[in-house]
Amino acid sequence: MSQEAQDIQDSTTAIVAESAPDAKTRRYDRQLRLWAASGQSALESSRVLVIAGTATSTSVLKNLVLPGIGHFTILDPLEVTPEDAGNNFFLEGPSSIGKSRAEEAVRLLCELNDGVDGKADKRSLEEVLENDKEWLSDFTIVIAHNLDPKLLQRLSEYLWSDTTFPPLVVVRSAGFLAEFYIQYHEHSVIESHSETTPSLRIDKAFPALLDYATTLDFENMDVTDHGHIPYVVILVRVLEDWKKAHNGLPPQTYAEKKEFKQGIMAMRKKSDEENFEEAEAQAYRSWTATTVPSEISELFDDPKVKSVTPSSPPFYHLVNALAKFVQEQPSHTLPLSSTLPDMKASTSAYIHLQTLYKRRAEEEKAAFKSYLQVPIAEDMVDAFVKNSHALKLLRGKQWGAVDKDGAALVKGGEVAPKELSVHLALSALSSVIDKSQPGAPLTPTVEALTEEAQALLPGGASLPDDFDNAVGEVARAPTADLPNVAALLGGLVAQEVIKMITKQYIPIHGYCTIDLVDAWTGTLKLSDLKP
Amino acid sequence: MATETQSQPADWPGRYFHIDQVLNTPGPRTDESFLAGDGVKDFLRNKSKILVIGAGGLGCEILANLALTGFKDIHVIDMDTIDISNLNRQFLFRPKDVGKSKAIVAAEFIMKRVPGVKVTPYFGKIQDKDDAYYMQFNLVICGLDSVEARRWMNATLVNLVDPEEPESLKPLIDGGTEGFKGQARVILPTITSCYECSLDMLNKQTAFPICTIANTPRLPEHCIEWASVLEWPRVRGDLKLDTDDPEHIGWLYKIALARANEFKIEGVTWSLTQGVVKNIIPAIASTNAVIAAACCNEAFKIATSSAAYLNNYFMLIGTDGVYSYTFEHEKRDDCPVCGGEALEMTLKPTTTVEELIDILVEKQDIQIKKPSLSTPTKQIYFQAPPQLEEATRPNLEKKVSDLVPPGGEVTVTATTLPFSLSLRISYSE
């Protein structure tokens, strides 16, 4: 290192800097960029139960063990068969045959990450449901692949019976077709990682911003400084001047908007001032009213929000306080975000503007907090205020509830016929299994499956046109857990489980259906499954 | 690599119970040419030969899937070695493997885990291999994160096609991921849209203007760029910046942090510094699993005809529910690799050669870093070798219209690309 480099290094070590990341941070670097330390810590304290050590189940687990869940258990009483040894990467070929499927899979999965605790439980689900069902409530989430329909019914009923019990992910596959569904009562998301950005509130500039923009001496400013006024300041100024001349109203008509933009460009001192070009391009922000998004204001009317009690979950308290904030604060908007996009500006002008936004955002956060009826952790309040424009509350249904409602299925099929076809074909297979003798070879005909699917629909309703394609594939390979389908399901199910555990990003709300003949995935949305 | 000598255990009864269900019987959408039963199984398991490019996030998954579906002669190329940050998703590698060749470790792991599969690794560059090498495969799957390597592979396979010889057409299956997003596609060289046809679909990288970095920093990223682009060469001289060296990253981080403090800019962290200088793309096991499975499923369908293959593009976005879109990406007639027609380009009569080069570098559907230009009769500008560069340098200031007549053709080449691009020049006014 040169002397100068050494000098720079010495003079900068006075600043408090982080040291190089530790091994764990380096290992998880590529995922921490998606769900941050908060998501990672949720994963690390999670406990996942997987029922039956099939190829699909181990694929799901692989994608959960790698990012570092805390614990997983595989519940499976069976021994490895030659068939299992042929399609499951987490078995060691013929040498695993005859050994416990759960133990073999746990052993090989644990090799992927020594920070994860894995356990094989050789009891049957039947035995657990009979003698030890409370044990099930000890997990964060439960995943079941191709479970016997009767046992699945009992399992889903039990996990649905108490709102504090873990969500259940039901995964079904046959040959090239598959679907999965997450049974949960409610799932709230604060950090949805939405791509829509919060309003800069140019139309409702807060006092300090308004004051700054209206007192800035544009005319007598040095040419360089003039070319570095942030567009936000330009717009607030031009809008204020405009309103004074137009009865307090922003530009309304196309002609007025054009005139407004021309006014911006006329303020330039030189023809190449990029900040004024930015202001012209962003001019719509001046006449687009900052309002509360409808999806958020709908939350304000939710009965559970309106009637919060001290024992209500924090999310409801936060939304309740947000509703009051919007109603009582003079701007009637969501709390201001302190995040400012980059724009053409000098460092000092930009930092000054950023400071104004930050200060105001802090004030509004303090006002927001005054409406909270219970104490809530500071980092949760921060995240909530920052994401208040993109909150999400999902309400679910019990597994199978939709199948009892033929009219709802018909309605869903109108919106998503291909998706409904896959769902009906797999449901028909479940019905056939339900009626067959345990252990008997499963070779249903297209006719038998079609009959079962038809029975799920109300009398007179016809199956979607795409049903023939779906049912033919199920009849072709009713018991095939194909490696590629297992791997694809393993990815999608793990992704959704990660969203459920971290409470970041938005999980599916309905049935995710998959057809790997035509290479598509789709969603049969719960919101479309309504008669 | 002692694995070559391993005895290959015979298949055991029941091994292909799952796979055989779709190989014994056609489905409603299966093409009539499908030969259900022993014929197709024999081809898949004993005759087909498949090449996997990349043994990283996608590659590990691809190798495992191919082995389980019954491909037994698999080759894999990767020039990289294993890094600790790979271990959150590249599941064939363990901490003890850090520093070793990805291709070799992955191949050994697959052969140990899936009996009877032969995986032949090559620890090196795809450019090391010639046409004869690529000709031996039935299929190629690409799981790469480098645009340049994919362009090379794509162009090589397109150039390989000899219309007289059907065997010369090698289907290329390409996968890519970024965070919760990804895509898988099937390319039939010369027949369907190729990788080059869709270059404009790539996200444009954010580039910060040098004057912002030097004079008006506002974001933490500006401070980091200042440290790496301006301060590093100024202070550290000829020492090449190694973004994998923690000492180098630490130095940049401290310089960037000092500048940020001077300007009262918040948010310079070690992680951001590393992210900006290495252009890190978030990557997770689950997205890689989905895209690799989609790629391998297409390889399986193409090799067996058990179901129609993807036509031709599958795109996944997993941030809000599971959203995917399957569509046919259109072939471009003026694609420099598979189109055959010259790219039309209208210039001002005053445009100089240097300005034309800037236009080409900026153009999203071309993306050439250091183009060299010539006409059928003369050299306009060559980036290398140095003597030729020097000889053609005076042309940079000349107007293109003085060198190329209206409607004339300009050939663009670059050392990084195994093909040339034809421009047909016209002039405005």
Ligand SMILES: [Zn+2]
């Ligand atoms: Zn092309």
